[in-house]
Amino acid sequence: MISTGNHIVINASSEDTVGKILMRIQDITGIPAYEQRLIYNGKQLQAEQSLAECAIQKDAALHLVGRMRSTKHPQTCRLVEQLVMLICKLCRGGMPSSAHAPKHVTNLVAEFFKLTGNSEIEDAGGHFEIFMSYSAPAALVMLYISTNKGNKECADTSIKHFLNACRDLPKSLHANCAPVILEFCNLLRKVANDDLLYVCCRSTLGSFLENDLGWRWSFKCEVGLDDVKASITIADVFPFVKELAIRLCYGLDLNLQTPGSFLRPSATDVRDFSAFLSPFRAAISEHLGTEPPVSMPLSKREIRHLLYIEEVEQLHVIFKALLTKMDRCLLKLDASTLKSSGEGELSRTSGSQYLAILKELNEIAKLYQKAGEQFWTLMKLRKTSICGLIVKYAKRTDDHQWLLMHKEVTDFESRRHLAMMMLPEVKEDYEDLFEMLIDRAHLLEESFAYIGRAESESLHGGLFMEFKNEEATGPGVMREWFPLVVEAIFNPENALFLACPNDRRRFYPNPGMTLHV
Incomplete structure (x- = not known):
């Protein structure tokens, strides 16, 4: 017992349930069973599970802790506990596997993210800690490997909903939900490493790690993130x-x-x-x-x-x-x-x-x-x-x-x-064309003025040309305007500098051109 440092020895068979062990502890210590929580390998054991289902072997050390009375998210605790209890009943055949029960599991997972989304960013990580402390990932994977087709489909839908909801969360929360996804990966890898659901979990976790989301890796400590929330x-x-x-x-x-x-x-x-x-x-x-x-x-x-x-x-x-x-x-x-x-x-x-x-x-x-x-x-x-x-x-x-x-x-x-x-x-489906209304008398000057003021993105969609005081529009005007502009650009009279007639290696400013600064 962590709080007092005491140890007690209990003899039990692998078929005994955790609930039976809790009652044995109540008889020895006087602590009510409903006040007890048994932890094994960092996971809380559920009363409906047998010792064999929890992979508890001979001489295993279980940690006894009290019920968490003080929490910022009591509603999440009740919801996740309800989720785990429902899954345990479905797996043990304790309730009919109708269409309503598996659907209720998925609804509880969706409700969990509603509670998470309504919390402040600083407190949202506590929801995922509760999800892990109640061994909800293990319960969903246990449901997924069930021989019952309806249970398996329910778990598949619920876990995928969890992954999609994690992707939709603000990036600041990805560090909190990543350890839960890692837990899904580790559990599924043991029982279904070639399964599409495992690949989906693995890809989601990989995308969180790969993207620049503030992950701070350090060799000085075992925690992969500088924040204490996550432990990858x-x-x-x-x-x-x-x-x-x-x-x-x-x-x-x-x-x-x-x-x-x-x-x-x-x-x-x-x-x-x-x-x-x-x-x-x-x-x-x-x-x-x-x-x-x-x-x-x-x-x-x-x-x-x-x-x-x-x-x-x-x-x-x-x-x-x-x-x-x-x-x-x-x-x-x-x-x-x-x-x-x-x-x-x-x-x-x-x-x-x-x-x-x-x-x-x-x-x-x-x-x-x-x-x-x-x-x-x-x-x-x-x-x-x-x-x-x-x-x-x-x-x-x-x-x-x-x-x-x-x-x-x-x-x-x-x-x-x-x-x-x-x-x-290159794209050819731009909706808007860049419109220009040009005066023939000032062709080069106005053309450069239009294009110089235009945003680069607006020129990707093409040009719509029209000459002032003329009714013609369409591609024909564009075909007429383009060679006129090219001719004006390469017209020697429009050059900024002219070559000296006596020495072609020297140039002087073109007196016919006016520079606007």
Whole structure:
């Protein structure tokens, strides 16, 4: 018992419920069962659960605490407790699994976010702490793995609603709900790691970590955020990096083993790999500071001073494995394959994923000595395949600056394509045209005055031309105006400076032009 430091020993069978244990404690200590809360591995146990369902083994230590009487969110406590109790009854078959009961679970999750949204920003994090303390994520996952189809669909809908609601919250609250999403991920990974619901939870968590939302990673403490609310650490993130690296290697192996097939890895796996890798790389870079990249194997000095040694070593293994796989895949993509292949042989998605993986390998290489040299040596050897991928599959929305920094791995055509990707995309469906009413007597002056005052965005939609005191409008007027303006611009009489008749290397201001400052 945490409050007094006392210990009591209780003999029980795995079939006994938590409620029965609470009654045994009441008989021994006199503390009413309804005042008790049992905590195991940081989670509160529910009275309806058996010890086996709670994964409690022999000689397990349970912590007894009192009911939380003082809380800023008593309504949330009652709501979440009601949610967990309802789920336990559905899982144990204690109530008919009608259409109303599962729907009520989803409604309770929605009601939870209504309470969260109505709170002040400073207090909203307390709602998620209550959600975790009552083991609501574990209850929903337990409902999801139920053999009852209705229960499973209810849990799927409820968890997805939770994820969507978290995305809609203000960014300042993402640090509070991220640990709950992490809990969903850890629970689902044990029972359904290939399930679409797990992938959805993982992608949501990755997007929170990847975006610049004020996450402050620190090696000095186990808390990943400077704020005390959340507790996501580097050790929590790295298992996802390992898992996704394995999936990427598996996908690349499938491409190598199946002739003419380049359907993997999936875009989701590549995107999540980048998302979870981003905070880890940032933390390592911040920790190293002005120190040189890490050597492999680690030196004695690095072992003494470097934190998260195991993760740093494993990331280097991941780098070498993915680099080897990509080398073989790029070798398979020779020039003839890229030039002749259609979308059936190398899909646009897979082609762009190859470039995304290479981009991440380039970022990892910056952390280790000699890794960058290994990476760019491979890129030079596979230059033909790299250029083919760029020309055929590089997307405008992706970042390709890292390729432009090394001209030796690209040719003229691929560099030209990358440069074009940097330009804004041309649109042809602008609703508004930029209107100009021009006096022919002052054609050049008024044309420059209109365009000089215009916003750049307004000129993207096209021009609508009309001459003063003339009725004609439409494209014909535009076709007439344009050559007239060009002719006026290149008219020698309109030049700012004229060449000296006796010395063509010298110029003097055109007396016929008036400059307006």
